Amino acid sequence: MLTIRNLHARVAGREILRGIDLSIRFGEVHAIMGPNGSGKSTLARVLAGHPEYEVTAGEVTFEGEDLLAMDPETRARIGVFMAFQYPVEIPGVNNAYFLKAALNTVRKHRGEEELDAMEFMTLVRDRMKQLDMDEDFLNRPVNDGFSGGEKKRNEIFQMAVLEPKLAVLDETDSGLDIDALRVVASGVNAMRNADRSFLVVTHYQRLLNYIVPDVVHVLSDGRIVRSGDKALALELEDKGYGWLEQAVGSPVRELR
Amino acid sequence: MSTPTETVEQLASRDYKYGFYTDIEHEMAPRGLSEEIVRLISAKKQEPEWLLEWRLHAYRTWLTMKEPTWGNVTYGPIDYQNIIYYAAPKKRPVLQSLDEVDPEIRRTFEKLGIPLDEQKLFSGVAVDAVFDSVSVATTFKEKLAELGIIFCSFSEAVRQHPELVRKYLGTVVPYSDNFFATLNSAVFSDGSFAYIPKGVRCPMELSTYFRINARETGQFERTLIVAEEGSYVSYLEGCTAPMRDENQLHAAVVELVALDNATIKYSTVQNWYPGDKDGKGGIYNFVTKRGKCAGVNSKITWTQVETGSAITWKYPGCILQGDNSIGEFYSVATTNNRQQADTGTKMIHLGKNTKSTIVSKGISAGHGQNTYRGLVRIAKGAVGAHNYSQCDSLLIGDKCGAHTFPYLEIRNSTARVEHEASTSKIGEDQIFYSRQRGLSTEDAVNMIVSGFCKDVFRQLPMEFAVEAQKLLSISLEGSVG
Ligand SMILES: Nc1ncnc2c1ncn2[C@@H]1O[C@H](COP(=O)(O)OP(=O)(O)OP(=O)(O)O)[C@@H](O)[C@H]1O
Numbered sequence: 201m202l203t204i205r206n207l208h209a210r211v212a213g214r215e216i217l218r219g220i221d222l223s224i225r226f227g228e229v230h231a232i233m234g235p236n237g238s239g240k241s242t243l244a245r246v247l248a249g250h251p252e253y254e255v256t257a258g259e260v261t262f263e264g265e266d267l268l269a270m271d272p273e274t275r276a277r278i279g280v281f282m283a284f285q286y287p288v289e290i291p292g293v294n295n296a297y298f299l300k301a302a303l304n305t306v307r308k309h310r311g312e313e314e315l316d317a318m319e320f321m322t323l324v325r326d327r328m329k330q331l332d333m334d335e336d337f338l339n340r341p342v343n344d345g346f347s348g349g350e351k352k353r354n355e356i357f358q359m360a361v362l363e364p365k366l367a368v369l370d371e372t373d374s375g376l377d378i379d380a381l382r383v384v385a386s387g388v389n390a391m392r393n394a395d396r397s398f399l400v401v402t403h404y405q406r407l408l409n410y411i412v413p414d415v416v417h418v419l420s421d422g423r424i425v426r427s428g429d430k431a432l433a434l435e436l437e438d439k440g441y442g443w444l445e446q447a448v449g450s451p452v453r454e455l456r
Numbered sequence: 457m458s459t460p461t462e463t464v465e466q467l468a469s470r471d472y473k474y475g476f477y478t479d480i481e482h483e484m485a486p487r488g489l490s491e492e493i494v495r496l497i498s499a500k501k502q503e504p505e506w507l508l509e510w511r512l513h514a515y516r517t518w519l520t521m522k523e524p525t526w527g528n529v530t531y532g533p534i535d536y537q538n539i540i541y542y543a544a545p546k547k548r549p550v551l552q553s554l555d556e557v558d559p560e561i562r563r564t565f566e567k568l569g570i571p572l573d574e575q576k577l578f579s580g581v582a583v584d585a586v587f588d589s590v591s592v593a594t595t596f597k598e599k600l601a602e603l604g605i606i607f608c609s610f611s612e613a614v615r616q617h618p619e620l621v622r623k624y625l626g627t628v629v630p631y632s633d634n635f636f637a638t639l640n641s642a643v644f645s646d647g648s649f650a651y652i653p654k655g656v657r658c659p660m661e662l663s664t665y666f667r668i669n670a671r672e673t674g675q676f677e678r679t680l681i682v683a684e685e686g687s688y689v690s691y692l693e694g695c696t697a698p699m700r701d702e703n704q705l706h707a708a709v710v711e712l713v714a715l716d717n718a719t720i721k722y723s724t725v726q727n728w729y730p731g732d733k734d735g736k737g738g739i740y741n742f743v744t745k746r747g748k749c750a751g752v753n754s755k756i757t758w759t760q761v762e763t764g765s766a767i768t769w770k771y772p773g774c775i776l777q778g779d780n781s782i783g784e785f786y787s788v789a790t791t792n793n794r795q796q797a798d799t800g801t802k803m804i805h806l807g808k809n810t811k812s813t814i815v816s817k818g819i820s821a822g823h824g825q826n827t828y829r830g831l832v833r834i835a836k837g838a839v840g841a842h843n844y845s846q847c848d849s850l851l852i853g854d855k856c857g858a859h860t861f862p863y864l865e866i867r868n869s870t871a872r873v874e875h876e877a878s879t880s881k882i883g884e885d886q887i888f889y890s891r892q893r894g895l896s897t898e899d900a901v902n903m904i905v906s907g908f909c910k911d912v913f914r915q916l917p918m919e920f921a922v923e924a925q926k927l928l929s930i931s932l933e934g935s936v937g
Pocket residue numbers: 211212216234235236237238239240241242243252285
């Protein structure tokens with residue numbers, strides 16, 4: 201469903217992604233690991249269409265369409281979701297109101313009826329229960345005053361309501377306590393199906409015990425330096441990233 | 457791909473849809489200001505001698521005054537001799553009924569969404585329509601009269617109820633008050649008058665709709681509302697003007713008087729032409745509005761949504777004279793492109809246990825400059841007075857500015873005064889986050905802005921809250937970043 205070819209991207213005048221190739225088929229879960237600063241969040245943001253990130257070469261197709269030609273909201277509406285590594289606070293805007301507006305624009309784009317307040321609440325209550333969330337969250341401003349873990353959980357909650365086709369989860373596990381990690385992982389697993397794919401960015405093999413990936417990639421200095429099955433994550437846990445850099449014969453910190 | 461900042465700017469430069477001009481014949485006074493002009497205006501309106509005298513006092517006082525320069529706004533010199541102080545649509549016999557309103561004018565108001573047709577109006581809203589210097593129609597007059605409520609144009613009030621006008625005119629804003637109020641006192645043309653008798657709760661919103669149409673004229677309207685003991689009234693004013701390259705002066709005065717246990721709610725949705733995106737043209741909105749809570753337990757609430765005008769200079773205030781009286785000020789002021797606003801309130805606590813609340817929300821976009829200026833004065837005798845002020849600024853983009861000048865003068869040690877202030881910015885990250893969830897930039901900005909303003913919008917009558925919300929999103933269109 202998603203094909204990335206030779207993707208190069210820069211931000212603030214610096215090239216961060218330096219030739220990424222990656223294909224995700226319907227129903228697959230891919231994990232991306234890699235050292236700090238290697239470009240994992242950059243990849244996620246480029247897929248989501250963040251205006252600060254400039255694609256300098258390569259292409260990305262999503263269900264056969266040129267994803268890079270679309271503005272961020274169109275990407276969201278056709279089913280690309282990104283859970284932010286650092287979810288943004290929007291003081292003054294009610295969480296439920298925000299999510300309802302988002303859901304209805306997505307539904308409209310899909311040619312579905314907009315949900316009224318009652319229908320929306322029914323859906324939302326169900327998802328909140330699944331994620332073991334307090335209904336208080338609905339009436340608070342978006343992410344405003346949320347703890348780090350609450351923000352992450354809110355991202356997954358939004359995903360569960362919006363039901364995207366491709367979900368890019370950027371370090372959603374960081375900052376979650378052990379119980380929350382389980383709840384969030386089971387929320388993700390409940391959404392796994394033959395038509396929905398996930399790209400999961402994480403530093404911890406532990407998450408992959410819960411959300412078992414089909415493929416694990418290692419990103420280093422803007423390139424995928426190794427791909428493998430879930431065993432690769434275990435190996436990384438063991439050995440760190442150093443051995444991979446030597447294996448591909450290019451130092452991680454190669455000069456641009 | 458456009459950046460959020462560009463999008464915000466496009467939003468900001470969106471068209472002013474009330475900018476059309478109605479081609480009708482005007483009867484105009486000669487250009488300039490002199491004693492003869494003051495006499496001419498008074499004569500046109502067939503005013504009694506005392507009112508002419510009052511105007512002339514004001515005029516002579518004005519000659520000795522200097523235009524204030526303390527406002528945090530900049531504009532070129534105003535040539536007061538190059539303004540036309542009186543313009544009225546021609547062909548204007550005294551109207552016996554609404555059906556006689558000139559069809560051109562009727563169409564103008566219809567285009568503005570104000571049908572002068574009682575059946576078509578929002579039910580429950582009586583409208584006084586002021587076109588340049590004169591009131592052209594007032595709806596629901598008879599119905600209100602049954603309750604003893606007087607709602608008519610100011611000129612008509614002078615003719616029909618001179619004793620009431622004489623008793624209250626200038627008692628809240630004296631003719632010597634300030635440069636613009638004094639100018640208004642000399643040359644005021646028309647405006648609305650409302651009188652709510654003792655114990656009556658006005659069953660509908662009273663509203664005045666001001667329209668500047670003629671070229672090179674100033675609008676100097678005067679509004680007076682008197683709420684007798686135990687009465688209640690909610691009043692709303694709206695305003696628009698055609699798009700013009702030259703600046704036009706609007707210097708109004710509004711006086712409110714609330715007697716014992718009376719309540720007046722005064723709401724403004726101000727949408728004068730703001731000028732183009734480079735700051736050419738637009739209305740100078742230099743207005744004096746003040747209410748006196750003369751009686752015990754009386755209450756005056758000012759709510760304003762200021763989206764238009766090139767320059768706004770106004771401080772609707774309350775004199776809290778009666779014991780236990782309450783003054784409130786809720787304001788949303790937006791400045792976009794080259795607009796400037798210096799606005800706020802004055803709360804003067806004189807009586808015991810008087811209370812005031814100030815909620816000011818300033819939104820700046822483009823190159824807009826937004827200043828909150830507020831005075832809270834607690835007099836010696838104001839035992840147990842309490843003020844709460846909250847001033848929040850929201851910035852869109854990085855070329856605009858927000859400024860806050862709170863002044864406190866406290867002469868009684870039992871007073872409690874609380875002040876909170878904040879400045880926030882619509883960040884690109886907030887916009888991107890919203891877009892990633894499927895919302896357009898515009899929707900995201902509107903959502904953030906209306907969240908920011910909701911404490912003020914809550915104060916507006918329902919229909920107008922919706923209008924105000926729309927107006928706000930229009931005036932900020934093109935402004936994200
Ligand atoms: N907006 C930006 N402006 C300047 N530099 C940026 C920006 N975004 C990313 N970078 C730089 O790009 C590089 C890759 O950053 P990115 O956030 O993609 O790393 P990451 O792999 O997600 O790291 P982490 O594991 O710490 O989250 C870093 O050196 C970072 O400083």
